[in-house]
């Protein structure tokens with residue numbers, strides 16, 4: 299990673315025009331061979347580069363973060379407008395070197411990038427977890443991923459990815475699809491200020507569970523034995539924590555809290571084929587850890603080996619759903635407000651998802 303100020307004269311490692319080497323590989327004018335595995339699809343049309351920069355609304359005072367500058371064609375345009383461009387590039391043949399997913403991000407006002415598509419989801423959630431929050435990110439994604447980010451309830455592409463992103467940011471597809479290829483779209487992401495007043499881990503535990511079978515009713519999802527077992531374990535742990543006032547025994551109990559949905563989700567998707575996602579399950583990491591496989595795995599283990607759910611606890615869960623008319627809802631059609639409301643209702647009953 300390195301940064302360049304206006305007029306620093308960024309050295310560019312290669313050209314941007316498509317050429318073919320002797321082996322028929324895709325190369326730039328410098329002869330650099332581009333690697334699909336690194337998501338190296340280079341922007342060749344200067345009008346597209348310019349349009350992305352224009353859409354970003356770069357101010358002369360802005361520190362701009364660029365992910366994957368590649369041969370630097372977007373970078374040089376950003377440098378014309380920004381105070382500073384900090385660019386992070388995985389490929390050591392490109393001048394500025396670093397893995398975006400591993401580096402600690404510096405302060406930035408704006409992020410502008412034509413990203414490697416293979417890390418779209420973790421990259422987006424790394425950005426959204428960054429503090430202080432930036433003003434906006436203008437990102438070129440693969441078209442289908444962009445559509446999933448902006449999908450609304452009842453859209454077939456609506457998923458945990460959309461719900462989580464839209465909880466943390468306002469997301470809008472720019473009215474701009476780069477010609478001539480129609481496989482990319484530019485999305486503008488504006489983190490919400492202030493951030494939503496919700497524990498993201500817990501929110502994600504609930505959403506993950508609900509979208510494990512997004513076309514099933516919530517009643518059916520919450521009646522699953524493994525779900526009830528994991529929820530009851532959390533319920534008991536929270537009760538112990540409250541009883542102990544957060545002391546040493548409370549800390550021991552806290553270790554037992556588990557995130558919901560992962561193992562159930564994985565199995566159910568495999569069994570169900572009902573279009574449930576989420577291929578991005580572990581990517582939506584915010585605040586130092588996803589609803590982890592380990593947590594979900596614990597739930598899965600209990601289901602196979604496990605303890606019984608008390609009838610009283612099952613009744614409590616079902617009561618929250620039925621009293622509030624939620625049992626017949628399907629997550630594929632639920633809005634963010636409905637999820638928030640449901641989480642508040644469960645929490646008020648002492649039921650927790652992480």
Ligand SMILES: C[S@@+](CC[C@H](N)C(=O)[O-])C[C@H]1O[C@@H](n2cnc3c(N)ncnc32)[C@H](O)[C@@H]1O
Pocket residue numbers: 336337338339340341342365366367368369370371372386387388389392396397398399412413414415417
């Ligand atoms: C889609 S290309 C964009 C190149 C250039 N910005 C353009 O628009 O023509 C994505 C770039 O990201 C780089 N890249 C891939 N994975 C990365 C990572 N984890 N961290 C930083 N850069 C990465 C690739 O080497 C490639 O140069």
